[in-house]
Amino acid sequence: MHKLYPEKLLNIITTDALEEKLVASFRKYGASGYTILRAQGEGSSGVRSDMTGFDANIMIKVIMPPDRLDAMLDSLERKINKGYHLTVFIVDVGVLSPEKFDERMR
Amino acid sequence: MHKLYPEKLLNIITTDALEEKLVASFRKYGASGYTILRAQGEGSSGVRSDMTGFDANIMIKVIMPPDRLDAMLDSLERKINKGYHLTVFIVDVGVLSPEKFDERMR
Amino acid sequence: MHKLYPEKLLNIITTDALEEKLVASFRKYGASGYTILRAQGEGSSGVRSDMTGFDANIMIKVIMPPDRLDAMLDSLERKINKGYHLTVFIVDVGVLSPEKFDERMR
Amino acid sequence: MPSLSNLLLPAVLFFVLGVIARIVKSDLRFPPDLAKVLSIYLLMAIGLHGGQALAQANLLIALSSVMWALIMGFTLPIIGYLILLASKRVGLLDAAAISAHYGSVSAGTFLTAIAYLDNAGIEHEKYPLIMLAIMETPAIVVGLLLAAKARQTIAARANKAGNTIDTTEVVSVPEDDEGDANNFSHLLRDALTNGSVIILIGSMIIGAIAIPSGMQKLTPFVDDIFMGVLCLFLFEMGHVAGRRLGDLRQVGFLLALFGIFMPVMGGILGVYIGTYALNFSIGGVTLVAVLAASASYIAVPPAMRLAVPEANPSYYLTLSLGITFPFNVIVGIPLFHKLAQLIAV
Amino acid sequence: MPSLSNLLLPAVLFFVLGVIARIVKSDLRFPPDLAKVLSIYLLMAIGLHGGQALAQANLLIALSSVMWALIMGFTLPIIGYLILLASKRVGLLDAAAISAHYGSVSAGTFLTAIAYLDNAGIEHEKYPLIMLAIMETPAIVVGLLLAAKARQTIAARANKAGNTIDTTEVVSVPEDDEGDANNFSHLLRDALTNGSVIILIGSMIIGAIAIPSGMQKLTPFVDDIFMGVLCLFLFEMGHVAGRRLGDLRQVGFLLALFGIFMPVMGGILGVYIGTYALNFSIGGVTLVAVLAASASYIAVPPAMRLAVPEANPSYYLTLSLGITFPFNVIVGIPLFHKLAQLIAV
Amino acid sequence: MPSLSNLLLPAVLFFVLGVIARIVKSDLRFPPDLAKVLSIYLLMAIGLHGGQALAQANLLIALSSVMWALIMGFTLPIIGYLILLASKRVGLLDAAAISAHYGSVSAGTFLTAIAYLDNAGIEHEKYPLIMLAIMETPAIVVGLLLAAKARQTIAARANKAGNTIDTTEVVSVPEDDEGDANNFSHLLRDALTNGSVIILIGSMIIGAIAIPSGMQKLTPFVDDIFMGVLCLFLFEMGHVAGRRLGDLRQVGFLLALFGIFMPVMGGILGVYIGTYALNFSIGGVTLVAVLAASASYIAVPPAMRLAVPEANPSYYLTLSLGITFPFNVIVGIPLFHKLAQLIAV
Numbered sequence A, B, C: 001m002h003k004l005y006p007e008k009l010l011n012i013i014t015t016d017a018l019e020e021k022l023v024a025s026f027r028k029y030g031a032s033g034y035t036i037l038r039a040q041g042e043g044s045s046g047v048r049s050d051m052t053g054f055d056a057n058i059m060i061k062v063i064m065p066p067d068r069l070d071a072m073l074d075s076l077e078r079k080i081n082k083g084y085h086l087t088v089f090i091v092d093v094g095v096l097s098p099e100k101f102d103e104r105m106r
Numbered sequence D, E, F: 001m002p003s004l005s006n007l008l009l010p011a012v013l014f015f016v017l018g019v020i021a022r023i024v025k026s027d028l029r030f031p032p033d034l035a036k037v038l039s040i041y042l043l044m045a046i047g048l049h050g051g052q053a054l055a056q057a058n059l060l061i062a063l064s065s066v067m068w069a070l071i072m073g074f075t076l077p078i079i080g081y082l083i084l085l086a087s088k089r090v091g092l093l094d095a096a097a098i099s100a101h102y103g104s105v106s107a108g109t110f111l112t113a114i115a116y117l118d119n120a121g122i123e124h125e126k127y128p129l130i131m132l133a134i135m136e137t138p139a140i141v142v143g144l145l146l147a148a149k150a151r152q153t154i155a156a157r158a159n160k161a162g163n164t165i166d167t168t169e170v171v172s173v174p175e176d177d178e179g180d181a182n183n184f185s186h187l188l189r190d191a192l193t194n195g196s197v198i199i200l201i202g203s204m205i206i207g208a209i210a211i212p213s214g215m216q217k218l219t220p221f222v223d224d225i226f227m228g229v230l231c232l233f234l235f236e237m238g239h240v241a242g243r244r245l246g247d248l249r250q251v252g253f254l255l256a257l258f259g260i261f262m263p264v265m266g267g268i269l270g271v272y273i274g275t276y277a278l279n280f281s282i283g284g285v286t287l288v289a290v291l292a293a294s295a296s297y298i299a300v301p302p303a304m305r306l307a308v309p310e311a312n313p314s315y316y317l318t319l320s321l322g323i324t325f326p327f328n329v330i331v332g333i334p335l336f337h338k339l340a341q342l343i344a345v
């Protein structure tokens, strides 16, 4: 069997207007990278699925070493408390080589 | 460490023709929201990746309290038994505040 | 409670130039299907988010029986060792009917 | 010879280029949704055009066109269904889903035919445009009816065989726990408010009622660039059709033959209806034939996914997109034109 | 009667068609980003056009237009805010976010007005184009200021009530741990370098400085197909507005009324400013009125999501997109034109 | 002065606007795939155009153009590779991947040059169009060969150093377990059936063989709106290039210099080949120079990702997209035109 190393996969669903800001904070809290998917959806702030290209949803995925996750989540929680609509969830994942996710983005 | 609360993430991959119908059932079975991603793919019903914009795939994500999942899955299973092509899988996730996912969509 | 059967969800994030090649290997290693999402991102090989439609990222999802995963991962590891930029992670998922994922793609 | 001049139309050549790109395994990829944008444009343009002309239409001929469109839309799938049953190549539900496609129409083929006539300097009536819009719906309805019939037959057979299959699951159009899910009236409404129908009918009405000075400002958009957009659209559709062509071995020779027989049979029927029942000119007759001959690959497939989920989409997509569509674009149009000429004499 | 001829403009008819498609629950769907592409084109085209004309502009009138644009952009949201407070229908922060939208403008409405004037053969000054570009920014700024004010009031009330709410969270524009996050200067820069502003101002400058022979080659792209693209854009925007219309019951009758009152009030103000302060022709006055009357649904919503995250987007989107936009397109434009005529006499 | 008039071309101004939007950190965002759609259109249009002209081409000149295109495509990357090795700024595999880009071409730059010539009223031969299509392929091939060479050198060095690196991994083009994965013939086929090549060559053939009356109907689409679409394309590409410009510090000064040296050197070579070997007019010579000077940022980057995965994409993307592309659009084109004039005298 292949040995898999545990990492945390952080998922954030929110408006694309927050993209730059969130990317800045991934950098700050030591992520090695991130992936963004375009999405539409519905939640407590109503439908966000105009798909007109203005004001769309994004879903962001960040794989992080478990020990860096906490500070990142604190930052996200502060944003949520200020009223930003972030749907956040964490998934346990296994990766082939954990070193890849230890290197910080420049 | 941040305390994370367990929720279930329901994933459905299917044709976009079913979008409205599925959203209606998320509402019925008490989801607090949903997120839709456009996709292409291949499976038992052949390739679905024309990417012409007609007849495309979607991937839907619904975070649900574990106790509401069962009825939702029953409904999906009924659909599958009728012949609808739904690829369904469930992932355990952790969230910051479970209350958000208890509120039902209007 | 609904009985869920365990499967492995393989995730790969990479350039869309590798799409055909990867799909060929999914077929070879006995996947029953796959799903592709278009993405943008950043990692060790810099930003990949021009969104010009040339040279974009994709995120691929493949649900596989646990016993077929190993050979698949070996193949991916060989690719990574050759220098291909693949971000790979595995998630434990539950499915309604495991037989669906046992059938190999034609 | 009409067939050759057809092949030298830029639109047809681009269609062929798309197919070739697939055959040589080019990495050519069209952005997602480009075809959808182009088809919205094409339907708008053709609708506005037709609407202007139809503002002075003869109501009687218009009604008669609608009636014949309905007749063709209902009859062709039934003929197709019976043939498929006789062939014993596919199951009952597959037969229902496949044949529904042939009652409907392909706007891409229709527009190519218009380009063909335009280029040959042949006039045509605008009534076939109404027929184009009308024919989206009945095919879907008859597909549902055939599927319901098929489910009954399957249930009956199962009962006879003493089989314990749950007949409530198969007898009727499957009733969802969400209530309305795929009941008949719901699907009928879907068929009537289908996106393409809305664009086409809506644009025709706008073309008919908008003030002329406003319409004139639309000419460069609606007329001048039309042919170019059609080329691009057919380029991509050729590419899509090319991929389905690769699935040919999956459907088998006999089924593939069905994909050629149906348009030929439909085309002949259309020529007769256009000539004798509708009294159209040769251009108009050719268009009626193309309507009868062409199979839908836009509106009907998703409708069948919903209404006949048990059917295998590979069958109907390969037939309508991979066989009938290329056949009509390359061979069918000049053939039906020739036929129209022959009969008119 | 101007109002009727407005409704027979193809662009307006397509807007209505989009709304209807939603009402009949058609499965019509526009591809993601189509509206964005179309709006990039429309801003480019209108900017190039305006730039050419403005190359010979009178600097004094231009400056005066800018000044009045700023005045309207700052005043209208404040009026709106006070009315909303008085109505007691929404919270303070919602009131701030909603009213910000009314200081800004809707390019879609503005372009429909230009189509309307064009069609009626009415000339108009090009200065309103500069005003269109200018008015994107002040509304966002005043929205921020109102929200800051609202947060102070909320904190003060909480203190009075002996409540233990953490006032540092509400007193100021929320300060992020990422430092600059939503501080004022950051958001101001965002407003000034907003994508639409860049395209519009950039195209105007290019239109003004590019060599004439080069500009001439752009005419077919910029002029000829403009009306058609506008139709397609309004078709989709009608479809989007139609969905918001469905959210009407969520906002309630009184708030919906606000969505009609604001454009009427703004339009009247605009007519006066255009006539007496700027001395424009009837065409120009109509455009100024449309600028004042229209509410943003492109630039301001995302800005408010960032700056006033506490506000409920359903309110401001439904008002600006579902009520004010259709009202202006269908009723407002001919109404303001009529007013401009009345006052000019 | 040619250089100034170049800067006042709308297409070039939009390119600059795109760069500026990035510099001022505007939130301007182009929808995904817009650039791809525009480039499909541009290649179609230019191909149809060229094909019509080439129908009456002189076969000898055509063949000679193809030959010189191949020579340039093979020679330029080798020169670039040697220079990069001498500079010792990047590893061997990076050098191989970077230099491959300079044997290929940038359609965006080429089209800007055509706009430049058009605007100055300078005629040009159509043969450079064939060269444009031809030059996509050899650069990719030579890139592969250089990378194979580089891997051998690395392996040899490792052996000398007594290093235990697994040489089977580096000696040859990496052989995949999927067999054909990146072997040479596979990649060659990819290069030959590259999407852009298919569109360009396909459209040229269609332009040459389609019936004239059909081609005429395409004129508004292919000719009239061409310049406007080019402006929009360059606007977005300026925006993309602007982001890469920001990565300049990552590549370093010397490497950046390489991104300017290569087009200058290539341009001079192209002027000589165009003048003395091909006997083209000043317009044609300018285009040949632009072909030699420009670097690919569409076809080659993904090919290098596959064929030389060890190389860092930041290097080659920043050089070709962030330095060479803007240099050619703004400085190179008028410069090469001037040179062509000087030598022609």
Ligand SMILES: Nc1ncnc2c1ncn2[C@@H]1O[C@H](COP(=O)(O)O)[C@@H](O)[C@H]1O
Binding pocket: A013, A014, A039, A040, A041, A042, A043, A044, A045, A046, A047, A048, A057, A085, A086, A087, B031, B032, B033, B034, B035, B036, B061, B062, B063, B064, B101
């Ligand atoms: N229960 C849920 N499951 C999946 N996605 C959700 C859920 N709730 C919210 N979302 C996503 O998060 C976005 C913002 O949610 P909200 O902040 O609740 O308005 C929505 O537009 C959805 O895309």
Ligand SMILES: Nc1ncnc2c1ncn2[C@@H]1O[C@H](COP(=O)(O)O)[C@@H](O)[C@H]1O
Binding pocket: B013, B014, B039, B040, B041, B042, B043, B044, B045, B046, B047, B048, B057, B085, B086, B087, C031, C032, C033, C034, C035, C036, C061, C062, C063, C064, C101
């Ligand atoms: N094993 C799998 N892994 C990931 N996605 C799958 C898998 N099987 C099916 N899918 C997705 O589900 C869609 C429908 O599958 P099917 O019902 O098997 O035709 C496909 O088009 C794929 O996008």
Ligand SMILES: Nc1ncnc2c1ncn2[C@@H]1O[C@H](COP(=O)(O)O)[C@@H](O)[C@H]1O
Binding pocket: A031, A032, A033, A034, A035, A036, A061, A062, A063, A064, A101, C013, C014, C039, C040, C041, C042, C043, C044, C045, C046, C047, C048, C057, C085, C086, C087
């Ligand atoms: N830590 C990470 N979390 C999420 N996605 C990542 C991460 N690292 C890399 N990626 C994705 O994988 C792609 C290739 O990464 P890389 O090979 O590191 O350049 C990036 O463009 C991202 O989309």
Ligand code: NA
Binding pocket: D076, D101, D102, D103, D104, D105, D266, D291, D292, D293, D294, D295, D296
């Ligand atoms: Na038919």
Ligand code: NA
Binding pocket: E076, E101, E102, E103, E104, E105, E266, E291, E292, E293, E294, E295, E296
């Ligand atoms: Na306003």
Ligand code: NA
Binding pocket: F076, F101, F102, F103, F104, F105, F266, F291, F292, F293, F294, F295, F296
């Ligand atoms: Na070159």
